[in-house]
Structure formats: structure tokens, C-alpha cells
Amino acid sequence: MSHRIILMFVMAVPLLVWFGVFFYLLMIDRSLRQAEQEEEGNDSL
Amino acid sequence: MPAQTKSAAKLQGAWWKYTAGLLMAYVIYGAFAIAHGAIGFAEKGVAARVIFFHVPCAVLSSVAYFAGMCYAVRYLYSSHRKSLKDDWYSAAAMELGFLFCILCTLTGSIFAGIQWGSFWNWDPRETSIVIMLLLYASYLLLRTGLSRSPEKKARLSAVYTIVALVPAQFLIWVVPRILATMHPTTTLTDPRMTSITYKMVLYPSFAAFTLLFIWLMQLRVRSLRILALRKERALRRISEKY
Numbered sequence: 001m002s003h004r005i006i007l008m009f010v011m012a013v014p015l016l017v018w019f020g021v022f023f024y025l026l027m028i029d030r031s032l033r034q035a036e037q038e039e040e041g042n043d044s045l
Numbered sequence: 046m047p048a049q050t051k052s053a054a055k056l057q058g059a060w061w062k063y064t065a066g067l068l069m070a071y072v073i074y075g076a077f078a079i080a081h082g083a084i085g086f087a088e089k090g091v092a093a094r095v096i097f098f099h100v101p102c103a104v105l106s107s108v109a110y111f112a113g114m115c116y117a118v119r120y121l122y123s124s125h126r127k128s129l130k131d132d133w134y135s136a137a138a139m140e141l142g143f144l145f146c147i148l149c150t151l152t153g154s155i156f157a158g159i160q161w162g163s164f165w166n167w168d169p170r171e172t173s174i175v176i177m178l179l180l181y182a183s184y185l186l187l188r189t190g191l192s193r194s195p196e197k198k199a200r201l202s203a204v205y206t207i208v209a210l211v212p213a214q215f216l217i218w219v220v221p222r223i224l225a226t227m228h229p230t231t232t233l234t235d236p237r238m239t240s241i242t243y244k245m246v247l248y249p250s251f252a253a254f255t256l257l258f259i260w261l262m263q264l265r266v267r268s269l270r271i272l273a274l275r276k277e278r279a280l281r282r283i284s285e286k287y
Binding site: 007008010011014015018019022025026028029032035036039042 | 059062066069070073074076077078091260261264267268270271274275278
């Protein structure tokens with residue numbers, strides 16, 4: 001197996017980890033926005 | 046809409062978060078596919094690819110401390126209005142500084158293991174980062190120990206951040222420059238030392254990590270705000286009941 005192909009496999013690991021972290025951060029962002037909206041609703045009551 | 050709310054609403058847009066995601070993916074791709082193996086490094090120059098992750102983490106761990114100090118000063122100046130918002134920003138910056146400091150130590154240790162044959166060499170920069178980690182850890186312990194009184198916690202944390210600024214910045218920026226170190230010091234200061242393929246990845250990596258830092262900081266401050274609001278409402282309910 002050539003050096004370049006091995007590098008591509010090595011690259012796949014941090015890339016997959018990053019996509020996982022990125023979508024997890026997006027989920028946290030979304031849930032925080034929901035919580036903020038709930039808090040604003042509670043304040044206006 | 047007041048100016049502050051307007052800027053906050055702008056920052057809550059998702060475009061820059063997706064930009065951070067794409068930039069980081071580009072940096073990971075570029076580190077292995079665009080940048081060539083560096084001359085004079087172990088394992089066909091593969092070890093040098095860690096620079097795209099290690100250097101931005103190192104710079105951000107220092108910038109985070111400086112940001113934390115700026116918000117700490119702002120808190121102390123505005124403390125008469127009892128606003129904890131600046132304290133939240135300061136704490137978030139310090140927590141992220143700790144995180145980036147750990148990432149910097151880990152990536153640096155991997156590089157040292159491959160390039161210098163030992164994962165830890167007590168190089169001046171390595172010693173500096175250990176002391177930085179201890180400074181951050183002491184800050185977090187101080188805050189945890191004072192969790193019962195938010196005002197006292199905010200005030201003492203702000204004072205600690207300001208007092209520890211000088212040793213923190215001295216360790217990062219001055220000590221490695223006055224003592225002999227194994228770390229290359231001209232990688233960033235002399236652009237002729239870095240090839241174009243490295244610049245094509247290294248500069249976007251600074252942007253990617255900075256955007257990630259801002260995003261994480263924003264998430265942390267928002268969560269602290271929600272927690273404070275919930276606590277305040279719970280206390281209000283109890284006082285109404287009795």
C-alpha cells in the first residue's frame with residue numbers, strides 16, 4: 001500500500017471525529033435556543 | 046432593537062458556524078492531502094503535519110487567557126451594577142483556555158514522541174505549558190470552591206485572572222525566547238521558512254480554530270445565562286411561597 005493511501009486512511013479518522021463533534025455542537029446550539037425561548041416565554045408570563 | 050441585542054442576534058446566525066465546520070474539514074483534509082512531508086522531520090516529514098493543530102491551540106490558549114483577563118477587568122469596573130455577564134464571559138474564556146492548553150500539550154507530546162524520541166523532554170516551552178495548565182486548573186478550582194456565592198466567586202476569580210496574567214504571558218511569550226529550546230521559533234515569524242502548501246493550510250487553521258473558540262465560548266455563556274435565569278426563577282418561587 002502506498003504512503004499516500006495510508007495517509008488518506010489516517011486522514012479519515014480526524015475527519016470523522018470532527019464531523020461528529022460539529023453535529024454534536026449544532027445539536028447543543030439548537031437545544032440551547034429552545035431553552036432560551038422557553039425562558040423568554042416564562043419571563044413574559 | 047438595542048445595539049447589543051442586534052449584535053447578539055447577528056452572532057446567533059448559523060452561517061459562521063457552518064463556515065467553521067467547513068474550514069476545519071478543509072484543514073484536516075489539507076494537513077494530509079495538500080501539505081507535503083516537511084524536509085528534516087521524522088517519518089518522511091509526517092510529524093510536521095501536527096503544526097496545523099498544535100500551533101493554533103497554543104496561540105488560542107494564550108489568547109483565551111488574555112480575553113478572560115479583559116472580561117475580568119470589565120467585570121470589576123462594572124461590579125457596582127451587579128452584572129454577572131462579564132464574569133460568565135471571563136469564566137468561559139478561561140475554561141476554553143484550559144481545554145486548548147490540554148489539546149496543545151497532547152498534540153505537542155505526540156510530535157515530540159515521533160520527532161525527538163521522547164514524549165516529554167522538559168523543554169522550556171513544555172515546562173511553560175505545564176505551569177499554564179496549573180494556572181488554569183487553580184482558577185477552575187477557585188471558582189468551584191466559591192460556588193455558593195456568585196458575587197464573591199466572580200470578584201475573586203477576576204482578581205486571580207488579573208494577578209496571574211503577568212506570569213502566564215511571561216511563560217508563554219518570554220521564557221521560550223530567552224532560553225534555548227528545541228521548538229522551532231521561526232515557523233511563523235519568518236514566512237520564508239514555510240512552504241506555500243503549509244501556508245495554504247496553516248493560515249485557514251487559525252481562522253477555523255478561532256471560529257470554533259468563539260462558538261464554544263458563545264455556547265458556554267448562553268448555558269450559564271440559562272442556568273442563572275432558572276436559579277433566579279426558582280428562588281423567586283420559594284420567596285413567593287413563604
